[in-house]
Amino acid sequence: MFRSIKNIYSIVVFVLAFTACAQEKSRNTNLKSADHSEYNLDSLKSVLNSYVDSKQLAGIQTAILHNKELIHYNSYGYADIESKKPLDEESIFRIFSMTKPITSVGLMQLYEQGKFKLEDPLHLYIPEFKNMTVFNENNEILPAKNAIKVIDLLRHSSGISYGRSPNSDLNNLYSEANLGNSLSLKNFIDKISKLPLLFEPATAYEYGHSTEICGYLIEVLSRQPVEDYLQEHILNPLKMKDTHFQLPKEKIKHFTTGYRASENGKLEVAELPDESGFLNKPNFIRAGGGLVSTTNDYINFCKMLLNKGSIFGHQFLKPETIDLMTRDHLASVREHTPRLRILPNETGFGLGFSIAEQDDGSIIYGWGGAVGTYFRIEPKKELAYIMMIQLSPYRQLRLRETFQSLVNDAIN
Known part of the structure; x- marks a missing residue:
C-alpha cells in the first residue's frame, strides 16, 4: 500500500x-x-x-x-x-x-512446514533486525528491550509503521529513508531495519510495512523470490x-x-x-x-x-x-x-x-x-x-x- x-x-x-x-x-x-x-x-x-x-x-x-x-x-x-x-x-x-492476506497465507504455509515458530525472534532469520532502537515515552531513541517476533509482523505489533504515525520525528526519518525508492527488497530491509521503532515490539498496534518484511522472510525461508x-x-x-x-x-x-x-x-x-x-x-x-x-x-x-x-x-x-x-x-x-x-x-x-x-x-x-x-x-x-x-x-x-x-x- x-x-x-x-x-x-x-x-x-x-x-x-x-x-x-x-x-x-x-x-x-x-x-x-x-x-x-x-x-x-x-x-x-x-x-x-x-x-x-x-x-x-x-x-x-x-x-x-x-x-x-x-x-x-x-x-x-x-x-x-x-x-x-x-x-x-x-x-x-x-x-x-x-x-497482505495473500502474503500472510504464503508465510503460514512455511509455518506449517516447520520453517519457523510464531514466537521466534525475527533476527534468527533476518539478522538486520537484531539490534533495533525505539522511541521511548520521552521521545528519546534508545536500544529496544524486546526483539521483534515473527508474530509481531503478522499482527502489526512490531513497532514498524508507514511513516504516518503519531510521532512526527519518526515520520521524518521514514521520509528521509525514501523506502519506496529502494533498489531491491534487500535494500528495503537494510533501510527499514536501521529506523527506530515506534514502540517496543508486542506492546501496541501500528499498521505499517510489516508485511513487506513477511515477503522477505518468505524469500529467506523458501529460498525463492517472494x-x-x-x-x-x-x-x-x-x-x-x-x-x-x-x-x-x-x-x-x-x-x-x-x-x-x-x-x-x-x-x-x-x-x-x-x-x-x-x-x-x-x-x-x-x-x-x-x-x-x-x-x-x-x-x-x-x-x-x-x-x-x-x-x-x-x-x-x-x-x-x-x-x-x-x-x-x-x-x-x-x-x-x-x-x-x-x-x-x-x-x-x-x-x-x-x-x-x-x-x-x-x-x-x-x-x-x-x-x-x-x-x-x-x-x-x-x-x-x-x-x-x-x-x-x-x-x-x-x-x-x-x-x-x-x-x-x-x-x-
Missing part, C-alpha cells in the same frame, strides 16, 4: 465529464440459471449503483458467496468514464493492501490468472482507470492504465500492497478461506491454521496498551486479517485496499463478499460499511 502518490496514481489535472448513463453487467456464469429470490439483492444493487448514478464513483463491482455458491456478481458503471468502457468480468483493479513463491504456491493453484505484481502489457486493455475525488466532489483521473507504475518491473516486490487483481480471482481466494484452506483439490493450509490466523492475537498487546489504533468497528487483528468479534462470539475477518477495494468473510454464515472500486480518497462515502450492512440485510 505504500507506493508514493506519484506511483499510486499519476497526477492528472483535468476533470472528466460524466454525461452518459452507467451500464450494468452481471456475471453470466453460475447466476443466470440459479434462483436467488430468497435474497434481497435488488435493494443491494440499487443502493450501490446509486453511487455511480450520482457520479461519486466511476464504477463498482461486487460479489457475494453464500453456502459455497456465488449468489451475486454485479458490475455497474465504467472502467473508464471518458471512453465509456464498462466494467466487466475481466476488469483488473489495483488491490493494494488486499495483497513473487515466484506466491505464484507457484498460491496464485497458480488458486487459478488467480489475472493477479500480478507487474501487469502484462497484453492485459492493459482490462486495467481500470484510477480516480480521485476532488475538493468539490467531482471525479478526476488520477492514473490512466497505460501510464501506471504497475506496468513496470518493480525494483522490489511490495508484498504488502503490490498486486493488481480481478474480482473473479479474489473470489477463488475467498472460497479457499471459507473452505478452511482447501479448493480445487489442493490443501493450501490446514483448517486449524486458518482458525489460528482468523482469531484475535492482540490480547497480550492490550495488557500494555488497552486502547489500540485499530479501525472503527473492528475489535482486533489476526495473522494477516483484521478481526471483528460479534456479540454472539462469532468473528468477521478480512481487509481492504488503498483505493477502496474490500472483502470480508463471515464463517458462521458461510458468507464472503468482495467490492472493487478505484477511488482515492474513498472513506468519505462510507461505502464499505454500507456494503457490509446491505449484504447482511440481503442474507438475513
Whole structure:
C-alpha cells in the first residue's frame, strides 16, 4: 500500500465529464440459471449503483458467496468514464493492501512446514533486525528491550509503521529513508531495519510495512523470490490468472482507470492504465500492497478461506491454521496498551486479517485496499463478499460499511 502518490496514481489535472448513463453487467456464469429470490439483492444493487448514478464513483463491482455458491456478481458503471468502457468480468483493479492476506497465507504455509515458530525472534532469520532502537515515552531513541517476533509482523505489533504515525520525528526519518525508492527488497530491509521503532515490539498496534518484511522472510525461508513463491504456491493453484505484481502489457486493455475525488466532489483521473507504475518491473516486490487483481480471482481466494484452506483439490493450509490466523492475537498487546489504533468497528487483528468479534462470539475477518477495494468473510454464515472500486480518497462515502450492512440485510 505504500507506493508514493506519484506511483499510486499519476497526477492528472483535468476533470472528466460524466454525461452518459452507467451500464450494468452481471456475471453470466453460475447466476443466470440459479434462483436467488430468497435474497434481497435488488435493494443491494440499487443502493450501490446509486453511487455511480450520482457520479461519486466511476464504477463498482461486487460479489457475494453464500453456502459455497456465488449468489451475486454485479458490475455497474465504467472502467473508464471518458471512453465509456464498462466494467466487466475481466476488469483488473489495483488491490493494494488486499495483497497482505495473500502474503500472510504464503508465510503460514512455511509455518506449517516447520520453517519457523510464531514466537521466534525475527533476527534468527533476518539478522538486520537484531539490534533495533525505539522511541521511548520521552521521545528519546534508545536500544529496544524486546526483539521483534515473527508474530509481531503478522499482527502489526512490531513497532514498524508507514511513516504516518503519531510521532512526527519518526515520520521524518521514514521520509528521509525514501523506502519506496529502494533498489531491491534487500535494500528495503537494510533501510527499514536501521529506523527506530515506534514502540517496543508486542506492546501496541501500528499498521505499517510489516508485511513487506513477511515477503522477505518468505524469500529467506523458501529460498525463492517472494513473487515466484506466491505464484507457484498460491496464485497458480488458486487459478488467480489475472493477479500480478507487474501487469502484462497484453492485459492493459482490462486495467481500470484510477480516480480521485476532488475538493468539490467531482471525479478526476488520477492514473490512466497505460501510464501506471504497475506496468513496470518493480525494483522490489511490495508484498504488502503490490498486486493488481480481478474480482473473479479474489473470489477463488475467498472460497479457499471459507473452505478452511482447501479448493480445487489442493490443501493450501490446514483448517486449524486458518482458525489460528482468523482469531484475535492482540490480547497480550492490550495488557500494555488497552486502547489500540485499530479501525472503527473492528475489535482486533489476526495473522494477516483484521478481526471483528460479534456479540454472539462469532468473528468477521478480512481487509481492504488503498483505493477502496474490500472483502470480508463471515464463517458462521458461510458468507464472503468482495467490492472493487478505484477511488482515492474513498472513506468519505462510507461505502464499505454500507456494503457490509446491505449484504447482511440481503442474507438475513
